[in-house]
């Protein structure tokens with residue numbers, strides 16, 4: 001480790017210790033990232049109604065605790081698609097993690113493994129799957145986009161399988177890119193690329209964040225330019241992809257993929273059934289963190305309908321709006337096997353690299369344990385709708 005790397009690692013370790021909630025991590029990310037990158041992470045589509053809806057749905061939950069239960073160490077572990085995880089929080093696939101911190105997707109995968117869980121690598125994370133598997137040595141799921149059509153999808157699947165990935169996640173809510181207005185206002189969308197028109201204001205933002213610029217410079221990552229980005233179309237590190245899969249495509253991919261097959265972006269019982277009929281072993285109730293269709297339902301509100309439609313045939317996971325351990329408990333009570341988080345760990349990554357992702361997982365785990373103890377619930381297996389008050393009409 002060079003002197004600069006060692007210094008930056010010590011800075012990250014200290015920064016991680018200062019995080020005590022996901023809100024702290026968001027504040028730290030806002031301080032540490034140039035506005036253009038913070039907005040890319042924090043923002044959502046149009047008026048960001050669905051982003052707020054996701055979070056508000058968790059705030060509206062009322063628990064029904066049992067007192068004097070004597071529970072002090074509730075069991076938090078679950079098995080998700082054959083993977084035993086220490087607690088039911090996985091890391092959702094997110095693009096451009098290398099731009100947020102030099103530790104990038106390998107650091108994210110290592111952080112997840114060190115806390116007994118798994119991360120899902122996005123096709124557009126900024127590093128190829130082979131490199132992340134080799135660098136992290138951690139078990140990984142792979143999320144598929146295929147802007148180049150089914151041929152490209154097949155190639156990406158084959159590469160992921162050859163790298164040892166056993167779980168494929170196909171995202172179906174991105175037939176076009178949502179209207180992320182913060183990105184548009186920042187002059188980087190779409191395609192998200194830095195060019196002569198926006199270079200000056202962006203340059204000023206970058207100079208105002210020397211710590212972020214130093215760790216990015218240490219990796220040799222470029223902000224734009226062909227060849228720096230994900231496989232497939234786009235090229236530039238700031239590019240984004242539309243990936244219009246059909247149900248027929250899913251049947252094709254399911255036949256090709258020999259491991260577990262997950263469909264991400266489901267919001268109704270009817271689509272959940274189509275996913276299962278296409279061969280899904282699990283579905284992720286997700287609205288892409290409000291970054292696609294603004295006005296889509298909150299994922300917590302959509303969850304019971306999906307569980308009712310396919311709960312007996314497939315595992316149901318959820319993401320969107322999880323900011324507290326109590327939110328994990330609520331989602332499991334409504335039938336999710338586990339949840340995934342997106343922005344919370346990206347904020348941790350921005351604030352303190354790999355250490356920050358670990359810290360975010362530690363925070364959520366501690367909060368979840370405390371919630372279970374205060375509710376008097378002995379294990380996640382025992383969670384069900386009876387632990388919640390019925391929503392008011």
Ligand SMILES: Cc1cc2nc3c(=O)[nH]c(=O)nc-3n(C[C@H](O)[C@H](O)[C@H](O)COP(=O)(O)O)c2cc1C
Nearest residue numbers: 041092093094095122171288289320321341342343
């Ligand atoms: C910055 C960012 C990039 C994302 N990139 C991807 C991606 O490449 N593929 C994907 O399926 N979902 C992507 N998502 C959506 C997440 O996987 C997840 O559905 C969402 O973040 C969950 O909501 P939360 O951020 O409120 O936890 C991204 C989300 C964010 C915030």
